[in-house]
Amino acid sequence: MRQRLKSGFSLVFSGGGALGYAHIGVLRYLREQGLTPTEILGTSMGAVVAAAWAVGLSEAALLGYIERFAAVTHWARPSLKRPALLDTAKLAAIFAGLFGDRQMADVRIPLKIVATDFGDGSIRVFGAGDPVLIRDAVRCSISIPVIFPPVELMGRFYVDGYINANLPVAQVSDARLPIVAVDVMSERALPPLRPGDYSFFERPGAIIDVYERSFYLLVQNQSSEALKKFSDVVLIKPRLAGYKSFHFQKFKPIIAAGYREAVSVFS
Numbered sequence: 562m563r564q565r566l567k568s569g570f571s572l573v574f575s576g577g578g579a580l581g582y583a584h585i586g587v588l589r590y591l592r593e594q595g596l597t598p599t600e601i602l603g604t605s606m607g608a609v610v611a612a613a614w615a616v617g618l619s620e621a622a623l624l625g626y627i628e629r630f631a632a633v634t635h636w637a638r639p640s641l642k643r644p645a646l647l648d649t650a651k652l653a654a655i656f657a658g659l660f661g662d663r664q665m666a667d668v669r670i671p672l673k674i675v676a677t678d679f680g681d682g683s684i685r686v687f688g689a690g691d692p693v694l695i696r697d698a699v700r701c702s703i704s705i706p707v708i709f710p711p712v713e714l715m716g717r718f719y720v721d722g723y724i725n726a727n728l729p730v731a732q733v734s735d736a737r738l739p740i741v742a743v744d745v746m747s748e749r750a751l752p753p754l755r756p757g758d759y760s761f762f763e764r765p766g767a768i769i770d771v772y773e774r775s776f777y778l779l780v781q782n783q784s785s786e787a788l789k790k791f792s793d794v795v796l797i798k799p800r801l802a803g804y805k806s807f808h809f810q811k812f813k814p815i816i817a818a819g820y821r822e823a824v825s826v827f828s
Contacts (some may be wrong), residue, residue, distance in 0.1 A: 569598075569599040569738050569739075570596075570598050570599065570738055570739040570740065570741050570795075571598060571599060571600050571601075571602065571733040571734070571735070571738055571739070571740045571741070572591075572598035572600070572601045572602070572611075572740075572741050572743075573601075573602045573603070573607075573728060573729055573730050573733065573740060573741065573742040573743065574601070574602065574603040574604070574606075574607030574608070574610055574611050574743050575603075575604060575605075575607050575727050575728040575729075575742070575743060575744045575745050575746055575784070576603075576604040576605025576606055576607050576608075576702075576703075576721065576722065576723045576727045576745075576746070576780075577605070577606055577607070577727075577745035577746045577750070577806055578605070578606055578805075578806030578807060578809075579606070579804065579805070579806055579807060579808045579809045579811065579812070579815065580606070580745040580746065580750060580799075580801050580804060580805075580806055580808075580815060581605065581606025581607050581609070581610060581745055582606075582627065582812045582815040582816050582819070583743070583745045583799040583801060583815050583816065583818050583819030583822070584603075584606075584607055584610040584611075584743055584745070584819060585610055585620065585623065585624075585627070585812075585816045585819060586799070586815075586816040586817060586818065586819025586820030586821070586822075586823065587743050587797060587799075587819045587820070587822070587823045588610065588614055588620070589620060589816075589819075589820050589823075590820055590823035590824060590827070591823070592620070594827070597670065598670060598741070599670075599671065599735075599738060600670065600671040600672070600673065600733070600734055601614060601615050601670050601671070601672055601673075602672075602673040602674075602675065602729050602732055602733065603673075603674060603675065603702070603729070604674075604675040604702060604721075604722035604723055604726060604727050604728070604729050605702050605703045605705075605721050605722060605723055605727070606703065606745075607743070607745075608674045608675065608698070608699050608702040608703065608722070609656075609659075609699055609703065610623075611672060611674070612659075612660060612668075612672060612674065612695050612698075612699055613626075613659060614670065615668040615669060615670045615671070615672035616660060616663055616667070616668050616669065616695065617668075617669045618659070623659075624812075626655060626658065626659055627812050628812075629655055631809045631810045631812050644707075644710060644711075647708055647709055648710075649700065649704070649709050649710065649712075652700070652703075652709075653696070653700060656696040656699055656700060657696055659696065660694070660695040660696040660699070661696075662694060663694065663695050663696075664692065664693060664694055664695065665687055665688055665689050665690075665691050665692075665693050665694075665695055665698060666689040666690075667695070668689075668695075671688075671689060671734070672688070672689070672695070673686050673687065673688045673729070673732060673734075674686070674687045674688075674695075674698040674699060674701075674702050674722075675687075675702055675722035675725070675726050675729045675732060676698070676701035676702045676704075676719040676720065676721070676722045677719060677720050677721060677722055677723075677724040677725050678717055678718070678719060679706075679711045679717075679718040679719060679720045680717060680718060682724070682725075683725075684722070684725035684726055684732075685701070685717075685719060685722075686729075686732050687701070687702075693714065693715070697712070697714055698714075700712045701714060701719035701720070701722075702719075702721060702722045703721060704719065704720045704721050705720070705721045705723075706720050706721065706724075709721075723780060726783075726787065727746060727780045727783060727784055728742055728744050728746075728783075728784040728787060728788070729787075730742050730787050730788060730790075730791055730794060731787050731790065736791065739793050739794075739795065740791060740793060740794045740795065741794075741795045741797065742788070742794055742795070742796050742797065743797045743798075743799070743819070744784055744796060744797070744798050745798075745799055745801060745819075746777055746780050746781065746784070747781060747784075747796075747798035748781060748798075749798045749799065749800045749801060749802060750777060750799075750801040750802060750804075751774060751777055751778075751802055752802045752803075754774070773805070773806070795826065797819075797822050797823055797826050798822065799815075799818045799819045799821075799822040800818055800821075800822065801815065801818055804818075
């Protein structure tokens, strides 16, 4: 498999909030092996990591920004005016530091960022042909409805890409090439739910866990349907059942989980 990957492959990163840190572990492994994709695609947090590698950011530099994500109080501010729980001004500043004024074409590796048009629900894939700043495309891709406000860009409003393609394998440029897809919201991101075990439903805060599990299952079903259309996909599913999508402070073990899974898949 390693030899085949050297001839070219598309790298696809899923969304998943803090679980998306696992993508950094996969990137670490690929870099160690000298493997570079022909293109890189990402949704939501996957878009953040994809864009960072596409512009040539080192892992050390990226981790510096990840530490700022980990301190949620540094960027999570209640929204007082817009239709969302959180304001994105601080988050926008972090992305400005990450990507500067680079446009979608200003990359070392071709990049695609997936968002959703909030007007008609269609998928929006930002690429080299779009006169859009990378930081703005990323903001569109991560804007989870209700949590963050929709992002206005070029006369349209955009929200998180997970609505259409949390694992955007169908958006690769050349389906004839191998695809390496990293899904941080697979079944391995959920603890087992055993028949007759009611402790899951009786714990304090269970209503949030029930909602989160339902959301994960919806996304997993969406991703499974997308994968059925492809026969040449190397699927990396980090074991993340002990972590939540809001565990931004646990980036070190989540990154390590991504690395371990990449080693396991390619060994």
